[in-house]
Each structure stands twice: as C-alpha cells, then as structure tokens.
Amino acid sequence: MTSQSTALIRRARQSAMILSVLASLSACSLWPGYENDKRDNARPLPGEEAQAQPVDPNLERPDVGIKQIKSQDYEVGGYAGIIVFDRNHTSGLYGVRAAYHKSENFFVEGNYAFASTVGYNQARNLLGGSDGADIKYKSFGFSAGYNLIPGDLYVSRGYTVPFVIYGIGGFGFAKFEDDSHTSYSLGAGLKMMPTDWLAIRFELRDQAWSAYGIDHNAEFTFGLAGYF
Template sequence: MANWFQQFLLTAAVLLLSPLALSAEESNDGSVVINPIKIIEPEGQQSKSDQAKIDNEVFEAGFFLGMISIEDFGTHPLYGVKASFHATEDFFLQANYGRSEAGRTSYETINGSGINILTDADREYSYYDVLVGYNLFPGETFVTRNLTFNSAFYLIGGVGNTQFAGDEQFTLVVGTGYRIIFSDWLTWNLDYRDHMFETELLGHKKRTHNIEFATGLTVFF
C-alpha cells in the first residue's frame, strides 16, 4: 500500500513540476516511465476573406434612378447624375443633378380634364444641389464566408436649387444613404433625400417636402 502511494506522489510531482509538460505511466516491473505529451496540430487553415476596398482614388461619379414624391403632384420616376470628392475617410462633398415630371393634382383630377394648374412644360421638375456627407457607420457587408465588401451608412445634407412650375426655388436637402464597394473602382448606392422648398403654387405659401428614393452605380477614379 505504501509503495503504491509513493508512486502516486512521484507521478504527480513530475507532472506538476516538469517544464516540458511530460506524462507518466507505470511499466510492468513497477517503475515509472516518463513520456512527452504529443501536441496535435490542426490540419485545416483559417480561411481568408476577400475584401474590396478603395485604393487611393478620391473622385467618384455615376448615375442614379429612382422615384420622387412631388408634394401635391404624385410620385414619379427620377433619373440623374452625381459626382463626389472624398476629402477624408469620413467626410465627402457631393454634387447632384436630377430630373422628373410632375403629374396632376387631386384638384385637377376631381374637376375634370379641362382644368390645368400647370402646362406640360411647367410640370418638368429638375434640381441641382451641393451636399456634405459623413460616413456615420463604416463597416463590412458579408455576402459569403469568403466574400466581404466594405460598406458605409452615411448622413448627407446641403443646399440647392429646384426648377418647377416655371419658377426656381432655393432648396434645403437632408437625407441618408448606404454604400457598398464592389471593387476598388465600382460602388453601389442607395439614397433617401428630402428636398424642401417654399411655394405659393396652390394659393397659399407653404414649405413642401419632396421625398426621393434612388439607387445607382458610381466609379472611382
């Protein structure tokens, strides 16, 4: 009984004090045999994801398509072009030009086709603006385990000019957007904008909110 207890203490001491992390086992003749513990290396290697990112380009240009709700005149297709300058990783300047065409008001529709508040030419709606953007939540979009795109959710705002109903109106613009960088030269954008200006077109002065939803592609150069 004493011999077994002594062998147990010797084995425990070797395991605790050895810097090489050895293991012990008892042979047939009762002696202690020390064997090193084998370390099993994993066979697989960690996969690396491919990530599209911008190199050193700071200019961006492209087109957009979408819909705009012209207050009192319905929602209609919108198209235009945009250009951006990325001053830093967080801030960028953007210029936009868009065109649409307003429909008929509910007043014109209810009172028949003979009443027209605007001529066909006056229903053309166009704008240009200069905006400042801020990348609020830059991050990554994982399409698959091995395919990752850089992306950013941004805030944007600025001023511009709207031509509608034969008049030009100073316009405030605020909105948000989401950008995914497909490669070092191609991006996809999804934008929401509110174009605000004052008008007296329907007999009283009021501030109108003209909501835009648009998507488009841009290239870096």
C-alpha cells in the same frame, strides 16, 4: 686569319642580327590592328577597363521613372428612382452626381437631377398602380456627407462587401413647373462597395423648398458610381 679579324667579323654579325631584330619589332608595331587583336584576346587587368574608357562628361540623365501611386478620391455616377412631390404626385427621377472624398469619412458632392415619366410608367404598368405625374422638374445642388456607420457583409470565406450608412445634406436650386426655388436637402443612404472601384448607393432624401409654406419632396434613388 688573325684573331682581330675574327672578332671584327663576329661583331659585324652581332650588329647585323640586332639591327634585323629591331627592324622586325618596329615593323610589328606598324601592323594595323595588331594591338587591338592582342587586347581582345588578353584578359583585362583589374581597373584596366576603367582606364581604357574614360568617363564621358556629356552623359545624358537616365530616365528614372518614379512610379506614382494612383489616387481614387473622386466618385462619379448616375442614379434613378422616384420623387414624390409634396405627398401628392409621383414621378421618375434621374440624375448624375460627382463626389470628392476629402477623408475616409467626409465627402462633398454635386448633383443634377430631372423628373421624367419615361421608364417610370412602364414600371408602374408591370407592378400595377396609377401612372406618374408629368411634372417639369429639374434641380442641381451641392451637398456634404459623412460616413456614419461602416460595416462589412461577409459573403463568403474570402470575400466581404464593405458598406456604410451615411448622412447627407446641402442646398441647391430647383425648377418646379415654371417656378424656381432655392432648395435644401437632408437625407441618408446606404453605400455598398462590392469592389474597391464600384459603389452601389440607395438613398432617401428630402428635397424641400419654400413656396406658400415648405414643400417636402421625397426622393428614393438607386445609383451606381465608380471611383476615379
């Protein structure tokens, strides 16, 4: 064999090897999932993840709920007590009221009340005395109040009961027996707040209207109310 033929054979072998290597590499690229498997095992380079996942422009706005502060400006409750009609007849008094606290001192209130001997006579039987007068009485009114003297009752080392003495007055309409009157009221009360959502109220109010002179009707009531 000559040296030329030997060189030709060597080149042919080299070409065959190069072609076989290229063919095997191209076959690797056709292998399904090879790239993904390789990427899963490989540690991502800084910034690679961001480039691999482009930002979706159709993102939905995340639901970021801003927590709201609960307000407690309204006071709703009921009351019971006695009413003395023109210093003569006494009866039980029941009512409901709703108030709106405009500021820490000022509030407005609406109320509805009616007289009844139910419960009142039973109490009088226990305590002694005469029965109540069976008088038809209904009233509703609007009032404005002002917290005059606040204070704190120290019950224990870590527990205090705030209270306030308030003044209240307003106007309304009263139906006494079969007569309707425009009524005016003026009074004062003591409100105790054992919790920040509960109020206990003791109130003395003069409910007055004009009928053959001014009739003064005193109301003594005890009430419970919740703040909302």
